[in-house]
Amino acid sequence: MLPSLRAIAARGIFASSAPLIRAVQAAPHTHKRFYAGAAERKKFYENVSISHGEGGFEINLDRKKLKTPHGKVFTVPSEALAVAVATEWDCQRDVIKFYTMHLTTLCNTALDNPTLRNKEQLIKAALKFLETDTVCYRVEEPPGLVELQKNEWDPAIEWAEKRYNVVIGSSTSIEGPIIPTETKDVFSSHLASYNSWALLGIEFIISQLKSLILTMGLIERHLPVERAVLLSRLEEEYQIQQWGNVEWAHDFDLQDLSSRTAAGTLFVHLCSESSTKKHKLLQD
Structure with missing residues (x-):
């Protein structure tokens, strides 16, 4: 075994x-x-x-x-x-x-590759999430949630802006922030440094967290899985604190999201490794 x-x-x-x-x-x-x-x-x-x-x-x-x-x-x-x-x-x-x-x-x-996508298409799919990134959309009320988003999400954006030398910002508009073309170009170039397998994993993580910024924080080892998941669920967690929750459903959803996010992150890391060993590695 x-x-x-x-x-x-x-x-x-x-x-x-x-x-x-x-x-x-x-x-x-x-x-x-x-x-x-x-x-x-x-x-x-x-x-x-x-x-x-x-x-x-x-x-x-x-x-x-x-x-x-x-x-x-x-x-x-x-x-x-x-x-x-x-x-x-x-x-x-x-x-x-x-x-x-x-x-x-x-x-x-x-x-x-059932959808027949190439590397360029995988990069474009990931970049689309930047325009609707979870941490960039802010509410105007209630005050408690406004403060929570500022305290918890601003550091994530600031890290990304410093790490990649770009401008991202946030907005309370339903249309979200206007992401500069230069920012998109930088992220596009950075994503191009990954192979197609890793890009598939990145897209998988983004689809869980609904955030390119949190995903890159994970991949760059700036955020642990538990923290990234919590940040992606910030509004939901706030509502649960205010109104309570169905315990089993909340716990399952949280563990399920954490598990999928961890799997995607592990996949990206392992797809970046290489080995040339040619003997049988594991046997019964």
């Missing part, structure tokens, strides 16, 4: 990604925006292993190679990502719950 993600992190394979791993494992996930197959299937294998193929690292279920929904051999670019995906499969019990396997889903999306 494969070691757990916690054990792998302890060995140093994932280095500073251990907090992300804990968040990924924290709760079941339900998110169908990205490429995924059936919700559940009876488990049909006993053992999971990793081997090195012509195109990268492959996942083996017993003696059969894992394949994508379109029938391609499931091949990932780094050892660490292969270990993480293999662990998702190894953690399944009697039933394979595909909705808990975000790393597998992201890899399937990258390999099959």
